[in-house]
Amino acid sequence: MxxxxxxxxxxxxxxxxxxxxxxxxxxxxxxxxxxxxxxxxxxxxxxxxxxxxxxxxxxxxxxxxxxxxxxxxxxxxxxxxxxxxxxxxxxxxxxxxxxxxxxxxxxxxxxxxxxxLTALRTAATSALMAKYLAPEGADTMAMIGNGSQSEFQALAFKAMLGIRSLRLYDIEPAASRKLQRNLQDRGFDIVVCDSAQAAVEGARIITTCTADKRNATILTEQMVGSGVYINAIGGDCPGKTELDPLLLHRARVFVEYEPQTRIEGEIQQLAADFPVTEMWRVISGQADGRRAQDELLVFDGVGFAVxxxxxxxxxxxxxxxxxxxxxxxxxxxxxxPRDLFGMYLRLAPSRKGEAA
Amino acid sequence: MxxxxxxxxxxxxxxxxxxxxxxxxxxxxxxxxxxxxxxxxxxxxxxxxxxxxxxxxxxxxxxxxxxxxxxxxxxxxxxxxxxxxxxxxxxxxxxxxxxxxxxxxxxxxxxxxxxxLTALRTAATSALMAKYLAPEGADTMAMIGNGSQSEFQALAFKAMLGIRSLRLYDIEPAASRKLQRNLQDRGFDIVVCDSAQAAVEGARIITTCTADKRNATILTEQMVGSGVYINAIGGDCPGKTELDPLLLHRARVFVEYEPQTRIEGEIQQLAADFPVTEMWRVISGQADGRRAQDELLVFDGVGFAVxxxxxxxxxxxxxxxxxxxxxxxxxxxxxxPRDLFGMYLRLAPSRKGEAA
Known part of the structure; x- marks a missing residue:
């Protein structure tokens, strides 16, 4: 230190x-x-x-x-x-x-x-990974799930990726309105959509972060085109996922720490040998991030102790x-240090003033 | 709760x-x-x-x-x-x-x-185990190792076992003097001894708690007679023991949690199948504590999360x-709970007074 x-x-x-x-x-x-x-x-x-x-x-x-x-x-x-x-x-x-x-x-x-601090580090991690994985020039992000993490994600992607346009969808419209209100003076162009399908239209970055505590399918394979980056952070414990397995099969998938993500992440739905890349390898130049602008890449984020x-x-x-x-x-x-009891005697209120 | x-x-x-x-x-x-x-x-x-x-x-x-x-x-x-x-x-x-x-x-x-609090719980644990394991009527305790734990041990054994006479030994005489000074008005009869051998004479309870960070032999087999209880709390991590293995072989040995004590306790010196009894079994009446006044019993205490x-x-x-x-x-x-960012806005000093 x-x-x-x-x-x-x-x-x-x-x-x-x-x-x-x-x-x-x-x-x-x-x-x-x-x-x-x-x-x-x-x-x-x-x-x-x-x-x-x-x-x-x-x-x-x-x-x-x-x-x-x-x-x-x-x-x-x-x-x-x-x-x-x-x-x-x-x-x-x-x-x-x-x-x-x-x-x-x-x-x-x-x-x-x-x-x-966890909300901030989760969003900072997402935006950091996007620096290595998102397509060039993306300025629109779809946000599916507009709960407590969403403002932090929006602001991190604005600061680090230059996202200016947000397309929001949440199963509860009040959550989208809350997100829109909290970000009103932050320089975003915000569209509230009435379906996930509508939200992802024209967005080359998609953040999924819903609160649903089960194996849900927030994004199906048909909803997502090529040249897209999915920041999938809502699937983060056993039994809680957000993405269609077919979508994962079409994508290259990146994780924080493979042993943990196999248990907690989107890839818990897939075979144990489904290939994934740990992000430290991309960040330290030992593995490729994005290879082409038309690739579909997924960051399957669960949050790691580091x-x-x-x-x-x-x-x-x-x-x-x-x-x-x-x-x-x-x-x-x-x-x-050998006299802990002596310290006690010196500090004890009933003893104050006595020689210990 | x-x-x-x-x-x-x-x-x-x-x-x-x-x-x-x-x-x-x-x-x-x-x-x-x-x-x-x-x-x-x-x-x-x-x-x-x-x-x-x-x-x-x-x-x-x-x-x-x-x-x-x-x-x-x-x-x-x-x-x-x-x-x-x-x-x-x-x-x-x-x-x-x-x-x-x-x-x-x-x-x-x-x-x-x-x-x-750890010093207090360690001594409380020792005295509790002694209630089940010490010979009846013991009023003298030898204390080998007079460091930061010793005052707490002495007072717990006084309160819960009726110990009135202490026989002290430490390789550093200043430690024994410190212990004697700290306990001077607590109603003990205290003798400072110049060897471990001298300290254990006439004591039917022996507490070993030295700071030596190696496999030491504070008590040999020859030094300890029958009808004695050894409260062995100084051997509490791999490579740190205080008792002669021959002494352990002659005794019945009691532990807190066997898997941990096999690694950290005195019994790390012995074969993995050396028989020990977990104290919860004695305390809940499922195993014998002391069976006879002339038995040699050892509590191999390492400190447990419970x-x-x-x-x-x-x-x-x-x-x-x-x-x-x-x-x-x-x-x-x-x-x-879905509006953590709204809480931030309400509490932020630069925002005070604004409607969030």
Whole structure:
């Protein structure tokens, strides 16, 4: 770790409000563009990363996951849950927080909210992959599924790919109206469509990100022409997919980390030997991205721990000394490590003033 | 989870100072006695727990571990590092913090320091096991290794077993003096000895807890008579043991969770089929603890995730409404879960006062 804003036992903490302020001060588009640079840098150093499967604790109503990784210098993990029924009780379906730590000392150096940060890193990852995979000159994106991730996707593709025209479709018209309203002063030309078929007309980039928790077919093989790039990020857990298998068979498919995507991604519908390309190979120049303008390419994105690592690393670097974060008294700091009890005695309210 | 002091997006956080205050208000001995009751309760419900191996990220200088578990109602994990070289830079060898979460919602309900809490749960666990395994009427304990865990062990054995006499030995005499000083007004009769051999004389309970990071022999077979209980807690990672294998062969050996102790405990020195008994079986009446007063019994303790779970559960129950903790704005809380970006716009400082 190059920087040290952590001071021994006091661990920097970035709250939701502080994350909002950090994003606001940098600008949403600049934040995601810079973050994409960090993700790109980490994907270029793919072999350094400890790529563990995520740890998942399942119950009847949801899942709690820990997603750890390390590049040998820093260690990170994200805590994230998924509870589809939570909205019935006024709670969020997904909440997340994460920790960055220094491998050399084992000390945590950052605790951060990650609900917002995950939305930003997901969109930054999508736009980064599109830089390598989208057809040249595409300026129109169809967005099928206009939920909580959609504004971030639109802004990342605007900032990094030059997308100016959006064609929206959601099974709930209110979601499209919400997206249109939230983006109204961001310089987009927005058309709300009444079907997925209508939305993809003339769009050379298609983002699918619906909330449907089953094997759905948002895009059929017939709906998509050649020379298109599909940013498929809504199929991200077992039993949840969005694309027609025939469409995948016609395309070249790109993934983050193959063992995880085989389980969680669109390709869970296909044979285990269906060929895919890991994006770190494209980003580091070891495999082709787009070979011709008329190819159909698919990024089957599920979200990987390295992206969370990059995001925490980016936020950590952006914090200025004593600004934009709190400090948590989270790590006991006895003067003599063999004398933890002595520390307790010195700090105990009932003992204050006594010689320990 | 029965209690709900967490308020949606605000997560209770217990700092080091707040943990000190909580321990101080309850009393160290009462805290450990009550905590032992929670551990006992959880060991009785052993089959409910998701018993995963800990996740470990190793480097040349140390290890960072995540220790998750769940009983189907609550989920917990502890972050803990081990960096022996840290003391050279004025840092702690081991730091820890942990999270308790509600399985039904996936929301974290408590973030807590766990350096102090781990010391307390380790001693509470030792004394709990001794209730089932120590010879009747033992009032003298030898303590070999007088480091940061020793005061907690002494006080837990005083509170739960009635130990009044301590016989101390440490390779560094300053450590024994520190232990003696810290316990001076706690009602013990303390003798500092100049060898392990001298310390164990007349003691029917022996606690070994040295810091030596190798396969050492703190107790040889010849040093220990019959009718003794050894609380062996210092051998807790691969390559770190304290007991003579011949001593283990003469004893009946008890463990927390056999698959983990085979790797980390004293029994790593023995064949994989050396018989051991898991303590949950003794605690729930399915296996014998002590059968006769003249038996030699060993608790080969390494620390298990369920004990951390019990400790977080205990602290959570002890927090009173709005007292003894802070509240962290750690979980994003949009009014409409599909409108995370709208929440961002409403909270963004540059947007304040605008209609979003």
């Amino acid at each position: 190059q920087k040290n804003i952590a001071q021994g036992n006091l661990i920097p903490f970035v709250s939701v409000q502080q994350m909002v302020a950090l994003i606001d001060s940098l600008g949403v588009e600049a934040f995601m563009t810079e973050l994409a640079g960090y993700i790109e840098e980490d994907f270029k150093q793919w072999s350094l990363f400890d790529k563990s499967p995520r740890f998942a604790s399942h119950s009847e109503v949801g899942v709690i996951e820990l997603m750890p990784t390390s590049n040998g210098k820093a260690f990170s993990f994200k805590y994230v849950n998924g509870h589809p029924g939570n909205t019935r009780h006024g709670l969020q379906t997904v909440t997340a927080f994460g920790v960055l730590a220094d491998v050399d000392t084992g000390y945590p150096v950052l605790l951060s909210e990650m609900t917002l 992206e969370d690592f990059s995001a925490l690393r980016y936020v950590y670097e952006k914090l200025s000394d004593n600004q934009g974060y709190d400090k948590l008294d989270m790590i006991a700091d006895p003067d003599d | 029965q209690k709900n002091i967490a308020q949606g997006n605000l997560i209770p956080f217990v700092s080091v100072q707040q943990m000190v205050a909580l321990i101080d208000s309850l009393g160290v001995e009462a805290f450990m006695t009550e905590l032992a009751g929670y551990i006992e309760e959880d060991f009785k419900q052993w089959s409910l727990f998701d018993k995963s191996p800990r996740f470990a990220s190793h480097s040349e200088v140390g290890v960072i571990e995540l220790m998750p578990t769940s009983n189907g109602k609550a989920f917990s994990f502890k972050y803990v590092n081990g960096h022996p070289g840290n003391t050279r830079h004025g840092l702690q060898t081991v730091t820890a913090f942990g999270v308790l979460a509600d399985v039904d919602t996936g929301y974290p309900v408590l973030l807590s320091e766990m350096t102090l 004990e951390d779970f019990s400790a977080l559960r205990y602290v959570y129950e002890k927090l009173s409404d709005n007292q003894g903790y802070d509240k962290l704005d750690m979980i994003a809380d949009p009014d409409d």
